Amino acid sequence: MPPAAEAITHQSSDVDRPYALYVHWPFCVSKCPYCDFNSHVRETVDQEAWRGALLTDMAHEAARTGGGPLASIFFGGGTPSLMPPATIAAVIEAAGRHWDFAPDIEITMEANPNSAEAARFADAAAAGVNRVSIGLQALHDDALKFLGRAHAADEGLRAVEMAQGLFDRVSFDLIYALxxxxxxxxxxxxxRALAMGTGHLSLYQLTIEPGTRFETMVRKGDFIPADPDHGATLYELTRDMTSAAGIPAYEVSNHARAGQESRHNLIYWRYGDYLGIGPGAHGRVMGHATRRHKKPENWMTALSAQGHGIEEETPLPADERVTEALMMGLRLAEGVDLRALGERLGVKADVDRKAAARLQAQGLVQMDGERIIVTPEGMLLLDAILAALL
Known part of the structure; x- marks a missing residue:
């Protein structure tokens, strides 16, 4: 484990590449039955202690990575819209001291549309948040009840309208194949969702994740998940409708008007450098992978003992970095330029060319020079395609 002030050695090709900063707020009002994220329900939270802990964890990353530039900050969770606006402002202000902000820095907050949280939007905007991602998840009360959501459909619609009046950029999530x-x-x-006029939509099929309440319910026979063929039909409908509306898929589940893509997530998918602070946060920084303690109490204990919340940090071998970059990049409609990726990582980046030719003949991938792209039809089989290519 590196000490707080030890800097990670820059690769020459990465010096001027921007960072993304992820800030994890792990607390929720309740745990949704489909959720496998690192979220926790606590009766009380010592807000002052948590603010100080996040700032300490951030200072550790800043001491090792230099001055920037910082292209994005993303407050995720959990439910970061439960963070006090003063904490949001303190994190943004401290980040501005540690790193140079890109002129068009994107600062996103995930939010639930409960009325009490939506009322915090104005304070979040004043603190510096300029993009909000709202966990709408469904547009009907019966579906929201099934998903274990704490808001009603009309609350969700009001939250989107309120956000559109306060933030430059607004996105919301919906879950389908219920x-x-x-x-x-x-x-x-x-x-109805497209008519709301946001520049970005995240549209996910319901998946039954291990360890969730939904997994237990399915195992007990409480409900039967949608048939995969039906899910594929809904996926194709989604791509057709969003494309026709001028908000096409730029990633498997994310759709945006030109220029409205999530800059933060694009850094992940393009295998850029990102820093993660807060419980359970992951980072990829100049060839090193970091993972912080997942349980909030363990993270706080680690901070007190060592000045940061890192549980594990490992250097990534070159071949593993290539594999990760391809697994992330092939989720994107733009695909991956293999030559450019290899030059950036300092190692040859390639796929199984025989498998690629076979998949191209099947209409599942396209090879355009050194750029490989998974087609819309191929995205339905992305896991199998990645296994074949890699």
Whole structure:
């Protein structure tokens, strides 16, 4: 484990590449039954102690990575809209001391649309947040109840409207392929969502994640997940409708008007350098992988003992970095330029060319010179395609 002031050696090709900063706030009002994120329910939170802890964890990363530039800050969770606005402001202000901000820095806060949290939007905007991502998840009360959400449908719609009046950029999430959801049901919901006029939508199929309450319910027979073929039909409908509306998929589940893509997530998917602070946060910084203690109390204990919350830090071998970069980059509609990736990482980046040719003949990938792209049809089989290519 490196000491707080030890700097990671820059690779010459990475010196001027911007960083992204992820800030994890792990607390939620309740745990949604589909969620496998690092979120926790606590009766009370010592806000002053948590503010100081986040600033300490950030200072450790800043001491090792230099002055920037910083292209994005992302407050994720958990439910970061539960953070006091003073904490948000303190994190942004401290980040500005540690790193040079890019002129168009994107500062995103994930938010739940409960009325009490939506009322905090104005304070978050005043603190420096300029983009908000709202966990709407569904547009009907019965679906929200099934998903274990704490807000009503009309609350969600009001939260989006309020956000559009306060933030330059607004996104919201919806989950589809719910049990019993027909093609007509999803078409009506997506038509309504597109009419709301946001520049970005994150549209996810319901997946039953290990360790979640939904996994237990499915195992007990409480409900039957959507058939994969039906999910594929809804996925194709989603891509067709969003593309026709001028908000096409730029990643498997993310759709945006030109220029409205999530800059923060693009740094992940393009395998840029990102710093993660807060419980359970991961980072990829100049060839090193960092992972922080997941449980909030363990993270706080580590901070007191060692000045940062890192549980594990490992250098990534070159071949592992290439694999990670391809697994991330092939999620994007733009694909991956293999030559440019290899030059950036300082190692040859390639895929199984015989497998690529076979997949191209099947219409699942495209090879354009050294750029490899998974087609829209291929995105339905992305895991199998990655296994074949890598």
């Amino acid at each position: 049990p019993g959801q027909s093609e007509a049901d999803w078409e009506a919901d997506l038509t």
